[in-house]
Amino acid sequence: MPPILRKALIYLAIAAVAFVFVLPLWWAILSSFRPNEAIFRDLFPFTPRALWPEPFTLDAYVAIFERGFGTIIANTLLVAGLTTALGLIVNGLAGYAFALFEFPGKSAVLGIVVVSFMLPFEAIAMPLYSVVSQLGWIDHVAALVVPSVANGLAVFLFYQFFQQVPKDYYEAARLEGAGWLRILWSVYVPLSLPTCISAGLMLFxxxxEAFLWPLLAMPAQQFKVIQVGMAAFQDQYTTAWNQLFGAAVITALIPMLLLIPLQRYYVQGLAGSGIKG
Amino acid sequence: MSGLELKGLRKAFGLTEIISGVDLKIADGELVVFVGPSGCGKSTLLRLIAGLENVTAGQIVIGDHDVTKVDPAKRGVAMVFQSYALFPHMTVRQNIGFGMRVNRVPKPEAAARLEKAAALLQLTELLDRRPAQLSGGQRQRVAIGRAIVREPDVFLFDEPLSNLDAELRVQMRGELAALHARLGATMIYVTHDQVEAMTLADRIVVLRAGRVEQIGAPLDLYDDPDNLFVAGFLGSPRMNFLTAEVQPDGRLRPNGYAADLPSPVGGLTPGRRVVLGCRPENIEITDDGALTASVKTVEQLGASTFVHADCASSVVLAAELRQRWSLKNQTTLRFNLPTASTQLFDADTGLRIRQ
Structure with missing residues (x-):
């Protein structure tokens, strides 16, 4: 087989696999630009026109924002942003304590933290619900934010990173008269920016993506977050497919916009960044 | 500036005792070197003085203050770490000024101190660089600069030159000696390198297994060691040791030889086992030498020549000669241990036997 043909075949195979992966996404995007009644038109029987947004309309986007999707996005950004900000502080402090301080029961507590992120959320949903309802937080934003702030995986990420930082930095700063909070802020945080970004994105x-918990904790549906809001586009008798797809596209787009500029740090952070002396 | 005193200092990690009772008085302005093999506790001792480890028992006094329980930052000590511990995200200026920022030193004063230290250490041009952009020697100077601006009572150096290459180490050694002369500050310097200890110290503290073996001026320790360990630790190649037995006539017979040597110390009990110590530069290689050895290797360094030879009883003898030497391997040479420059130790306790 001549090399060029061989190469062509390989590329063809790659393209075919890529097509399979991209197709659902592409179909979602183009369907959001079609009128609702035209969505399934070219699929049965299948014609290539099914792969092109034609007829093209922005009706779906106009409709979802008319139905209050803007507020839902704002709600979710508020909840996710609060969780990220508080989560970075709480989990960073916890990771720092595990990495630098000796205290009785440290390894046991660390063990529990590690186990906590292996538990599926469904397993703790009901006990958590009763705790939150005792606190009177049902239908309150606190019910969404507070239980998600402490995150075992984020604590572990910080713990692992801080543990790799040479202890000499801590001791040098200590001798200079810096207290442990000052050392965290002036030395450890600047060194751990990739970890902060990884953990922050993870919390965000x-x-x-939270669906089950907001559904349980916000039964009144006054304050809707994005996954719950999206489900509302599918009611019992009719489904506004184009609006559902439009909401899905927006839902996917926002974290992507966040991730792309920070991707470099995210990968670096998860891979455990090295420290340059 | 002030002196420092350690009183019965002990440190144990769990059941393992690392420092077993150290008493030491360091005068104001003195440069004292802690030296010893790895694991002897010299770094731990320094960290106890710095306050980075808690004392198990004993007292640390700096100036007139008992600082045993004082916070590390308030002891008036500054430490230069082996790794330098420069904060990688800060410039040289920020690194040196970190402590002053933390302690809220007024800005004009902080800037003045920083400029002064930078000029002293030739760092002025490098103030806006980050540690990663500096050479090893420059990083070393920044670490020293960070210590200087704190204007401490006592400087602590933890093996500061061990990450540098040989040439730079010699250069930095010179700079440190000059710095000590200029600042006149009390300094404690930890190293496992006996050459650094010999060249820098006003006094050397030789440590082994958490105990002080001997304290004294470098040449005093070299010329007049208290025991086998100190004798063997200082000097390179190390002192030659031949085990011998005291004969009825008071002369000494080295193991494996039929010849007797005069004893540098009189009145020894016949039958006592002793160790003869003689430094390589004092070994006399002469045709009428009383002892023989088989040449193993000859190292020609130009100015001097080191001969390593196998003695009887499988001891390796090292001799340093001023003249060039062209003996082939395996040749037998005859040598003498000049009585005046031979030291005697007890073979069982390792302690020096003095007249």
Whole structure:
């Protein structure tokens, strides 16, 4: 087989696999630009026109924002942003304590933290519900934010990173008269920016994707977050497919816009960044 | 500036005792070097003085203050770490000024101190660089600069030159000696390198297994060691040791030889086992030498020549000669240990036997 043909075949195979992966996404995007009644038109029987947004309309986007999707996005950004900000502080402090301080029961507590992120959320949903309802937080934003702030995986990410930072930095700063909070802020945080970004994105996306818990904790549906809001586009008798797809596209787009500029740090952070002396 | 005193200092990690009772008085302005093999506790001792480890028992006094329980930052000590511990995200200026920022030193004063230290250490041009952009020697100077601006009572150096290459180490050694002369500050310097200890110290503290073996001026320790360990630790190649037995006539017979040597110390009990110590530069290689050895290797360094030879009883003898030497391997040479420059130690306790 001549090399050029061989190469062509390989590319063809790659393209075919890529097509399979991209197709659902592409179909979602183009369907959001079609009128609702035209969505399934070219699929049965299938014609290539099914792969092109034609007829093209922005009706779906106009409709979802008319139905209050803007507020839903704002709600979710508020919840996810609060969780990220508080989560970075709480989990960073916890990771710092585990990495630098000796205290009785440290390894046991660390063990529990590690186990906590292996538990599926469904397993703790009901006990958590009763705690939150005792606190009177049902239908309150606190019910969404507070339980998600402490995150075992984020604590562990910080712990692992801080543990790798040479202890000499801590001791040098200590001798200079800096207290442990000052050392965290002036030395450890600047060194751990990739970890902060990884953990922050993780917390953000965790909230962004939350569906079951907001559904349970916000039964009145006065304050809707994005996943719950999206489900509302599908009612019992009719489904506004084009609006559903439009909402899905927006839902996917926002974390992507966040991730792309920070991707470099995200990968670096998860891979455990090295420290340059 | 002030002196420092350690009183019965002990440190144990769990059941393992690392420092077993150290008493030491360091005068104001003195440069004292802690030296010893790895694991002897010299770094731990320094960290106890710095306050980075808690004392198990004993007292640390700096100036007139008992600082045993004082916070590390308030002891008036500054430490230069082996790794330098420069904060990688800060410039040289920020690194040196970190402590002053933390302690809210007024800005004009902080700037003045920084400029002064930078000029002293030739760092002025480098103030806006980050540690990663500096050479090893420059990083070393920044670490020293960070210590200087704190104007401490006592400087602590933890093996500061061990990350540098040989040439730079010699250069930095010179700079440190000059710095000590200029600042006149009390300094404690930890190293495992006996050459650094010999060249820098006003006094050397030789440590082994958490105990002080001997304290004294470098040449005093070299010329007049208290025990086998100190004798063997200082000097390179190390002192030659031949085990011998005291004969009825008071002369000494080295193991494996039929010849007797005069003893540098009189009145020894016959039958006592002793160790003869003689430094390589004092070994006399002569045709009428009383002892023989088989040449193993000859190292020609130009100015001097080191001969390593196998003695009887499988001891390796090292001799340093001023003249060039062209003996082939395996040749037998005859040598003498000049009585005046031979030291005697007890073979069982390792302690020096003095007249």
């Amino acid at each position: 996306i965790f909230q962004w």
